[in-house]
Amino acid sequence: MPFLHFSLLSPIVQAVKESGYTHPTPIQEKVIPLVLEKNDILARAQTGSGKSASFVLPILHLWSLSRSEGKGKIKALILTPTRELTLQVAQAFESMGKHLPIKPKVLSIIGGESIGDQLYAIQQGCDILVATSGRFLDVLKKKQMNLSHLEFFVLDEADKMLDLGFAEELELILDAIPQKRQNLLFSATYPPKMESIASKITPNPIHVTLEAEMPTVQNIHQRVIEVNPENRGPLLRHLLNTEKWEQVLVFMANKRASDNIAAKFRKYGFSADSFNGDLLQEDRNYVLEQFKKKKIRILFATDIAARGLDIDDITCVVNFDLPRSPADYIHRIGRTGRAGKSGLAISFIGFAERDHFALIEKRSKIKLPREQIEGFELIGTPPPKKKGPEPVKGKGKSKKDKARELAAKNTKDSGNQ
Incomplete structure (x- = not known):
């Protein structure tokens, strides 16, 4: 219509x-x-x-x-x-x-x-x-x-x-x-x-x-790559050099990380910048405009860029750090594959993120195969899962204990009558 x-x-x-x-x-x-x-x-x-x-x-x-x-x-x-x-x-x-x-x-x-x-x-x-x-x-x-x-x-x-x-x-x-x-x-x-x-x-x-309208389906191809934390930067540089991605939006856990990695990638010759809440408003506007005009190829951003930003033609979204919630995962990857176009979303995970990404999959109703890239394989062994500490009871009796004792006393009293 x-x-x-x-x-x-x-x-x-x-x-x-x-x-x-x-x-x-x-x-x-x-x-x-x-x-x-x-x-x-x-x-x-x-x-x-x-x-x-x-x-x-x-x-x-x-x-x-x-x-x-x-x-x-x-x-x-x-x-x-x-x-x-x-x-x-x-x-x-x-x-x-x-x-x-x-x-x-x-x-x-x-x-x-x-x-x-x-x-x-x-x-x-x-x-x-x-x-x-x-x-x-x-x-x-x-x-x-x-x-x-x-x-x-x-x-x-x-x-x-x-x-x-x-x-x-x-x-x-x-x-x-x-x-x-x-x-x-x-x-x-x-x-x-x-x-x-x-x-x-x-x-x-x-x-x-x-x-x-969940953007996790149809036109967004999702990949999960297992990699050790210290190899995420080198792996991303490898992918940028081998894949033909034009505009890449990379989500980081915090403002400092987005600034630091953008500076590092510029030293390696990449056209990169950071986008986060610490920037002055005029700088935020400028960086976004440069990214939209394709004068910046890689934008390292916090979740401030996950919602509402109308940027066409983002080739690939990379979850360098996983989002905290499954809903944020949906919003992040929804920056690509817009207006009926196809898009790509990649998430880096190590041993520490396996359980969290499994939760994201469950809530998003998806199941993705795990990949490893030659030369950047996930090495080591997963840390043993620890049980939480036993609850420490206070000196006084809990309400539950008091209720149990009262019930036992009442039973005993009724038996003596």
Whole structure:
């Protein structure tokens, strides 16, 4: 079904065509009509499935129909977990609204930039505000922002926001926005905490779930290579020299590791850089832009790059260090094989990671053969599995022991009667 079938305003459809999209993705097909009918939505679909457009397009349509004259008033608030996703969503609103008779004033507010400048920009008039939750709360505390005209409240990547402590901050936000509004929540996973968060925001959302969009299947070829920790760097250099990978995204466990290995690979003559939360915002933007333009071949990143980054043509994702959770594994490998293209995901594991990767496989419903590369074989023996220490009992008796003694005493007493 082409985008025309949604009865969106023709300037929006024109912008969609110019962006190269002809048919909506499954999540867009389900969600856009529901948003246009002004329903509250709780949608679960994987990163890379086109979630952003499923709220950007209908919000632009509804906003344009009710646009009042004069200085822009904040009608839509979109909160995201990362700066990059905030900038990306703001860009989507601008590009999809560029042909509207009155263009929306879209403002993105993120950490790492002057809060004074951001407050000034808001006060000059703003129709659509896209923000990281942390910086939005910083601005909210200044009490210089009028949210009384708000009609749309969107949480994008809501599950990731929960990880960042968003649940504790939610009350402050809900107190600041009108009770009557349209709520749109998008999440890639659905942890138990999500239900309580969702119920605070909206009592009766329409649930939209697209399980089939798990990016672990079909167009992503997954490999697991067993290698000792000290040989991971040399093995990666070997693979980069022997395989024809153009753009490679390598996930590291922490910021320091990503910086150190990028510097080491540059010494070996590779076009490499690091991407992590310690970079200044302008440096983060610059590195991403260079990677998108293929001026950087290898990007060593922390999990900050696992979600929401819309980078086409990543040939290969490498889990140099395994992610902590199976859900993060899904998000990481979903950076490749996008838009119907084929992709490759490689995970390095040693003896210490075998059990953890087996758990990832179980939760992701996959089973992958283990490989070893000649010259980089996994050597040594797995460490013996240790049993945990026996529980140390306190000096006093436990409730269970007391209950057992009481039951035994009662039995004895009844036998003596």
